[in-house]
Amino acid sequence: MKLAISGKGGVGKTTIAAALVKSFAETHQTVYAIDADPDACLAAAIGIPEEVASGLKPVVEMRDLIRTKTGDGAFYTLNPQVNDVLDDYSYQYKNIKFIRMGGIKKGGSECYCRENTFLNAVVSSLLLDSSEVVIMDMGAGIEHLSRGTARGVDLMLVVVEPSRNSINTAHLVKRLAADLGIRKVRIIGNKIRIAREKEYIENHFSPEEILGFIEFNNEIWEKAMEPNSDAAGELLASMREVREKILREAGDR
Amino acid sequence: MKLAISGKGGVGKTTIAAALVKSFAETHQTVYAIDADPDACLAAAIGIPEEVASGLKPVVEMRDLIRTKTGDGAFYTLNPQVNDVLDDYSYQYKNIKFIRMGGIKKGGSECYCRENTFLNAVVSSLLLDSSEVVIMDMGAGIEHLSRGTARGVDLMLVVVEPSRNSINTAHLVKRLAADLGIRKVRIIGNKIRIAREKEYIENHFSPEEILGFIEFNNEIWEKAMEPNSDAAGELLASMREVREKILREAGDR
Numbered sequence: 001m002k003l004a005i006s007g008k009g010g011v012g013k014t015t016i017a018a019a020l021v022k023s024f025a026e027t028h029q030t031v032y033a034i035d036a037d038p039d040a041c042l043a044a045a046i047g048i049p050e051e052v053a054s055g056l057k058p059v060v061e062m063r064d065l066i067r068t069k070t071g072d073g074a075f076y077t078l079n080p081q082v083n084d085v086l087d088d089y090s091y092q093y094k095n096i097k098f099i100r101m102g103g104i105k106k107g108g109s110e111c112y113c114r115e116n117t118f119l120n121a122v123v124s125s126l127l128l129d130s131s132e133v134v135i136m137d138m139g140a141g142i143e144h145l146s147r148g149t150a151r152g153v154d155l156m157l158v159v160v161e162p163s164r165n166s167i168n169t170a171h172l173v174k175r176l177a178a179d180l181g182i183r184k185v186r187i188i189g190n191k192i193r194i195a196r197e198k199e200y201i202e203n204h205f206s207p208e209e210i211l212g213f214i215e216f217n218n219e220i221w222e223k224a225m226e227p228n229s230d231a232a233g234e235l236l237a238s239m240r241e242v243r244e245k246i247l248r249e250a251g252d253r
Numbered sequence: 254m255k256l257a258i259s260g261k262g263g264v265g266k267t268t269i270a271a272a273l274v275k276s277f278a279e280t281h282q283t284v285y286a287i288d289a290d291p292d293a294c295l296a297a298a299i300g301i302p303e304e305v306a307s308g309l310k311p312v313v314e315m316r317d318l319i320r321t322k323t324g325d326g327a328f329y330t331l332n333p334q335v336n337d338v339l340d341d342y343s344y345q346y347k348n349i350k351f352i353r354m355g356g357i358k359k360g361g362s363e364c365y366c367r368e369n370t371f372l373n374a375v376v377s378s379l380l381l382d383s384s385e386v387v388i389m390d391m392g393a394g395i396e397h398l399s400r401g402t403a404r405g406v407d408l409m410l411v412v413v414e415p416s417r418n419s420i421n422t423a424h425l426v427k428r429l430a431a432d433l434g435i436r437k438v439r440i441i442g443n444k445i446r447i448a449r450e451k452e453y454i455e456n457h458f459s460p461e462e463i464l465g466f467i468e469f470n471n472e473i474w475e476k477a478m479e480p481n482s483d484a485a486g487e488l489l490a491s492m493r494e495v496r497e498k499i500l501r502e503a504g505d506r
Contacts, residue, residue: 108432
């Protein structure tokens with residue numbers, strides 16, 4: 001199964017992505033954790049030291065390698081190779097394979113289009129068996145959707161908080177995901193403090209769309225200043241239920 | 254003076270940008286408020302109805318108009334025209350001229366590179382007198398910097414909250430802004446609840462870099478579910494001091 005996690009900036013995408021990565025790592029043999037945001041911090045949220053993550057070769061560099069090996073053909077002809085080659089570009093942490101899309105570029109140098117296109121090719125080409133999961137943490141906002149980076153995922157999770165703006169973004173994600181042919185878009189409500197906030201989110205989506213709610217966790221906020229705060233660990237218990245729902249959704253395919 | 258506002262997703266960029274727009278509107282004749290994020294909501298934060306904002310022609314469409322008028326020349330030859338033409342693409346709200354970079358694209362259709370490039374050309378070409386200010390609300394993260402969208406602004410404001418990730422992003426913004434030749438990068442600390450959080454931010458930047466601190470405002474959080482919450486209004490008092498500091502910085506140029 002291939003999942004992508006999106007939502008407005010600041011809703012808790014990376015924390016929830018990391019918690020899901022850890023949760024699937026309890027039940028699955030391999031979890032590919034893909035950081036698709038050049039400004040993201042998925043590695044640290046999983047527990048991988050920042051130095052290690054920033055020293056990792058960005059996956060976009062695979063492109064040249066694959067071209068050298070096979071000529072300048074289309075990516076889909078390369079399927080069988082992707083899984084093998086990817087090992088060189090991933091950092092294995094327990095049964096998690098961490099991959100980052102691209103490194104930091106110089107100011108004014110270029111966009112991240114090449115990275116997005118290639119990442120889409122890689123994720124689409126990955127052949128998974130049922131013991132493997134891909135979880136992609138997307139950049140804030142919607143440009144990854146107009147770019148089609150997550151085309152080919154089985155499920156798009158949108159994290160929302162009890163705010164009008166984050167819900168507007170979620171509806172936009174639903175519309176654009178449909179353009180991409182992503183059939184399932186599901187909502188996770190985050191930072192819930194009071195019943196009214198939960199109801200507010202429930203009023204904006206159908207019951208089948210909502211995968212679960214995560215309570216506002218003061219610990220996470222308190223620890224955000226610390227170097228290795230295990231925010232994802234805090235959420236692990238609530239994430240197991242979400243994981244089971246995701247697996248049921250996958251069964252529906 | 255031309256300002257750009259950046260920072261990690263969710264730190265409060267748009268709320269602070271809107272409060273600054275309103276604050277400068279008290280003392281300046283014209284404030285150009287530019288929404289440079291296709292997923293942003295600067296209009297609503299200023300008080301412009303969403304229907305009006307989403308019905309506004311995106312500024313990128315000016316490009317074709319200018320080309321028709323002048324041939325396919327370089328933008329810098331078009332300086333004198335930009336100010337006039339821009340009126341057709343802006344929504345005048347009191348003494349605020351609101352402009353949006355681009356509309357929502359279909360999923361998988363294309364990136365926002367064209368919009369970013371053109372917006373840079375427009376902002377660079379705008380001729381301002383001392384009674385006019387440009388305030389650009391950038392997208393979350395750092396891609397607008399590698400794209401150079403805000404090249405040519407006089408001051409880059411970075412909003413941080415008391416979290417390690419938002420401070421890492423601010424340091425990255427400083428580095429990339431320097432690549433772009435933006436000489437002044439200044440920090441606004443947002444969502445401060447306790448003294449330790451303020452100190453945490455102070456420990457990561459020099460005193461001259463920090464323009465001010467905004468306290469955590471429970472009202473803003475409470476009202477985030479409402480359609481027209483005037484979050485920017487809540488911050489107006491604290492923003493006046495920031496505005497005066499910005500004007501002093503501008504005097505230093």
